[in-house]
Amino acid sequence: MDQALEARQVDVAGYVRELGVAARAAARILARADTDTKNAALRAMAAEIRSHVAQLLEANRADVEHAQAQGRDAAFVDRLTLNERSIEQMAAGLEQVAGLPDPIGAISERRRRPTGIEVGRMRVPLGVIGIIYESRPNVTADAAGLCIKAGNACILRGGSEALHSNQAIAACVRAGLKAAGLPETAVQVVETADRAAVGALITMTEYVDIIVPRGGKSLIERLMRESRIPMIKHLDGVCHVYVDDRADLEMAVRIADNAKTQRYGTCNTMETLLVAAAIAPAFLPRIAEIFRSKSVEMRGDEATQRLVPDAKHATEADYATEWLAPVVSIRVVEGLDAAMDHIERYGSKHTDAIVTNDEARAQRFLREVDSASVMVNTSTRFADGFEYGLGAEIGISNDKLHARGPVGLEGLTSQKYIVLGHGEVRG
Amino acid sequence: MDQALEARQVDVAGYVRELGVAARAAARILARADTDTKNAALRAMAAEIRSHVAQLLEANRADVEHAQAQGRDAAFVDRLTLNERSIEQMAAGLEQVAGLPDPIGAISERRRRPTGIEVGRMRVPLGVIGIIYESRPNVTADAAGLCIKAGNACILRGGSEALHSNQAIAACVRAGLKAAGLPETAVQVVETADRAAVGALITMTEYVDIIVPRGGKSLIERLMRESRIPMIKHLDGVCHVYVDDRADLEMAVRIADNAKTQRYGTCNTMETLLVAAAIAPAFLPRIAEIFRSKSVEMRGDEATQRLVPDAKHATEADYATEWLAPVVSIRVVEGLDAAMDHIERYGSKHTDAIVTNDEARAQRFLREVDSASVMVNTSTRFADGFEYGLGAEIGISNDKLHARGPVGLEGLTSQKYIVLGHGEVRG
Numbered sequence: 001m002d003q004a005l006e007a008r009q010v011d012v013a014g015y016v017r018e019l020g021v022a023a024r025a026a027a028r029i030l031a032r033a034d035t036d037t038k039n040a041a042l043r044a045m046a047a048e049i050r051s052h053v054a055q056l057l058e059a060n061r062a063d064v065e066h067a068q069a070q071g072r073d074a075a076f077v078d079r080l081t082l083n084e085r086s087i088e089q090m091a092a093g094l095e096q097v098a099g100l101p102d103p104i105g106a107i108s109e110r111r112r113r114p115t116g117i118e119v120g121r122m123r124v125p126l127g128v129i130g131i132i133y134e135s136r137p138n139v140t141a142d143a144a145g146l147c148i149k150a151g152n153a154c155i156l157r158g159g160s161e162a163l164h165s166n167q168a169i170a171a172c173v174r175a176g177l178k179a180a181g182l183p184e185t186a187v188q189v190v191e192t193a194d195r196a197a198v199g200a201l202i203t204m205t206e207y208v209d210i211i212v213p214r215g216g217k218s219l220i221e222r223l224m225r226e227s228r229i230p231m232i233k234h235l236d237g238v239c240h241v242y243v244d245d246r247a248d249l250e251m252a253v254r255i256a257d258n259a260k261t262q263r264y265g266t267c268n269t270m271e272t273l274l275v276a277a278a279i280a281p282a283f284l285p286r287i288a289e290i291f292r293s294k295s296v297e298m299r300g301d302e303a304t305q306r307l308v309p310d311a312k313h314a315t316e317a318d319y320a321t322e323w324l325a326p327v328v329s330i331r332v333v334e335g336l337d338a339a340m341d342h343i344e345r346y347g348s349k350h351t352d353a354i355v356t357n358d359e360a361r362a363q364r365f366l367r368e369v370d371s372a373s374v375m376v377n378t379s380t381r382f383a384d385g386f387e388y389g390l391g392a393e394i395g396i397s398n399d400k401l402h403a404r405g406p407v408g409l410e411g412l413t414s415q416k417y418i419v420l421g422h423g424e425v426r427g
Numbered sequence: 428m429d430q431a432l433e434a435r436q437v438d439v440a441g442y443v444r445e446l447g448v449a450a451r452a453a454a455r456i457l458a459r460a461d462t463d464t465k466n467a468a469l470r471a472m473a474a475e476i477r478s479h480v481a482q483l484l485e486a487n488r489a490d491v492e493h494a495q496a497q498g499r500d501a502a503f504v505d506r507l508t509l510n511e512r513s514i515e516q517m518a519a520g521l522e523q524v525a526g527l528p529d530p531i532g533a534i535s536e537r538r539r540r541p542t543g544i545e546v547g548r549m550r551v552p553l554g555v556i557g558i559i560y561e562s563r564p565n566v567t568a569d570a571a572g573l574c575i576k577a578g579n580a581c582i583l584r585g586g587s588e589a590l591h592s593n594q595a596i597a598a599c600v601r602a603g604l605k606a607a608g609l610p611e612t613a614v615q616v617v618e619t620a621d622r623a624a625v626g627a628l629i630t631m632t633e634y635v636d637i638i639v640p641r642g643g644k645s646l647i648e649r650l651m652r653e654s655r656i657p658m659i660k661h662l663d664g665v666c667h668v669y670v671d672d673r674a675d676l677e678m679a680v681r682i683a684d685n686a687k688t689q690r691y692g693t694c695n696t697m698e699t700l701l702v703a704a705a706i707a708p709a710f711l712p713r714i715a716e717i718f719r720s721k722s723v724e725m726r727g728d729e730a731t732q733r734l735v736p737d738a739k740h741a742t743e744a745d746y747a748t749e750w751l752a753p754v755v756s757i758r759v760v761e762g763l764d765a766a767m768d769h770i771e772r773y774g775s776k777h778t779d780a781i782v783t784n785d786e787a788r789a790q791r792f793l794r795e796v797d798s799a800s801v802m803v804n805t806s807t808r809f810a811d812g813f814e815y816g817l818g819a820e821i822g823i824s825n826d827k828l829h830a831r832g833p834v835g836l837e838g839l840t841s842q843k844y845i846v847l848g849h850g851e852v853r854g
Contacts, residue, residue: 113816117814366549374845377847379848383846416799419780421809426814
């Protein structure tokens with residue numbers, strides 16, 4: 001770290017403000033950059049990353065050794081570690097974003113009004129995006145690529161444990177911007193481990209338009225309390241599958257199995273299985289056998305325990321828990337209304353699915369369950385930007401405003417009104 | 428005020444929470460109400476209002492007399508006062524909203540993915556909307572109508588000076604809801620003058636999904652500091668007209684006149700006139716003559732003062748001021764870039780217009796000016812939900828997320844993902 005930067009740390013807020021001023025200026029240039037220029041920058045970033053594999057690995061090794069010396073656990077070190085494959089994935093990801101359609105400038109809903117004016121909506125960048133993430137260094141490249149493609153500047157604040165890795169990746173990103181003639185300040189990394197930098201970033205309303213946090217629940221909770229800037233975020237993924245009594249039994253078993261066991265640690269993994277009483281005797285023993293064979297701990301209500309004797313007793317708190325682990329909460333419910341009541345009470349508005357062959361019930365579930373993704377006859381694991389065809393994903397939102405569900409490039413943009421007149425005035 | 432309510436005021440937060448619980452329950456019913464039922468409720472509300480003109484006038488008289496006794500100024504009393512015409516406008520407004528298309532349930536962007544799942548987006552209500560407004564009682568009916576049509580429940584917190592009027596209007600609204608078989612708790616009025624009720628409403632994140640403030644700058648500033656719930660709001664309307672040197676002179680005069688003088692007190696009124704140096708000698712004396720004849724005070728830079736000798740000197744602060752009065756700030760700028768720099772620095776991202784016959788400059792202005800409404804060759808006064816064809820307006824937003832510019836029914840809704848499967852699971 002250079003001396004000038006050390007001196008500036010005396011005033012972390014001032015340092016972060018400098019980043020904000022530079023980002024705002026860069027954002028104005030990015031907003032009018034054409035598609036070819038942005039794509040050239042993304043491809044140049046990818047080339048820089050591929051030609052700096054050794055340097056990236058070396059920088060990462062310093063972070064990894066430091067983390068190990070500090071006694072960080074294996075999962076943490078695993079998230080932090082780069083290898084040749086994950087570096088190639090970063091480069092390929094940037095090229096993939098270059099290949100996506102450019103959302104900026106598209107005009108929709110254009111119409112002529114009785115007064116003669118023409119009114120439409122133009123898709124424009126949000127401006128400056130603050131990304132706050134934990135130890136995964138690949139977010140540096142992934143997030144920068146999406147922000148640039150959508151015409152935004154960004155300020156990246158990764159975990160302090162990944163600072164060397166992030167700086168090395170950011171150097172490649174800046175070189176790519178420069179090669180395409182775009183300002184290097186379009187992507188800036190907060191180069192101080194001082195946590196006050198986060199506090200400054202999330203309250204700098206005049207220079208940052210939106211915050212995208214990527215990390216665990218404690219990070220998100222802190223930001224929710226302290227941020228004065230809107231966020232694209234989700235706190236919890238307490239996802240449900242409701243097996244209706246008119247479900248296809250084979251399909252229900254397949255979906256419940258996949259939703260729980262395909263991956264345990266993801267936010268779209270099923271955490272609670274709701275089963276209609278009429279189908280429970282046929283369904284629960286079968287899915288329990290699968291869960292048992294995969295060492296998934298089952299916690300159920302009394303009705304569940306009667307059918308699955310090795311299920312533990314589920315508490316109120318269990319039903320509100322995002323396990324992110326081989327544990328599943330189970331509850332036998334009377335039917336659709338009870339299932340929706342349960343989801344309303346314990347869910348996190350993330351992703352919920354019904355398995356049923358009854359079209360009317362499917363329609364009610366789709367319309368009435370107030371979650372970002374609502375599904376019929378498929379696995380909650382599909383709630384994902386790539387699976388939805390967005391091409392890429394900056395995160396998943398379970399808020400109701402702006403972007404809801406998996407957020408791709410469009411979520412990093414806004415629509416403004418444009419009005420084309422011919423001298424009309426208001427009477 | 429009844430005794431039970433008085434007792435509850437001991438715990439204002441608890442009282443507001445009760446409203447929140449009831450609103451959340453009502454919102455689930457409203458979300459699945461069909462279009463005919465919602466329209467029937469709106470029309471029944473209008474009929475109730477028309478058959479209770481005498482009662483509404485009487486309730487309003489109590490508020491008006493109280494305000495006068497407290498020495499409130501004429502403008503305040505004017506905003507507070509209902510008459511037969513404004514009451515009829517409330518009723519007609521509700522019927523007009525009944526005639527608008529129902530946004531709820533529409534599915535867009537439906538597509539089949541390679542995995543077999545079909546992904547689409549369904550438009551759904553936001554849930555519970557908190558409206559915080561000042562003395563105008565008509566907002567009670569207008570806001571309730573828009574919320575109901577978009578399938579939401581709402582909690583209305585009007586100015587304490589209008590409490591009797593608001594309660595009388597709310598009684599008509601509830602009667603209309605009841606007549607259509609909808610829960611009366613879909614529209615609730617906060618029946619306490621205690622300002623702590625506002626503090627409770629804007630922090631009750633589990634029961635309120637969005638806050639819509641309607642009022643002056645001090646109200647909005649307070650809510651921005653304290654609200655934990657997203658808002659649809661604008662703080663300032665510092666709107667600009669830039670007269671380019673390639674403008675049609677007659678058109679520029681007509682637009683600048685209309686943008687400033689058609690109404691002085693509205694947020695889309697021009698507050699600053701920017702003039703390209705090359706056209707200033709031809710343009711400024713002509714518009715100055717009109718402003719002079721309408722007693723509009725002019726404040727300009729030195730270049731302006733040379734052409735308009737009676738213009739006062741404009742300070743930095745003047746350029747950042749929303750006059751809402753017959754005052755206009757004027758500045759001579761070198762050209763398009765300087766005009767956009769000025770707007771970026773002093774503007775409020777509300778509404779800005781360019782007058783030019785140069786297509787390339789118009790396109791740059793449209794794309795690069797980062798405001799909710801950007802206009803070419805027309806008056807900023809057109810920035811309005813009715814003029815844009817939205818049918819009605821809950822407010823104007825100059826935030827970039829969710830709704831931007833005039834906000835109609837669509838701004839009171841959200842889009843969630845729906846996924847239709849046939850037993851697909853993720854591999």
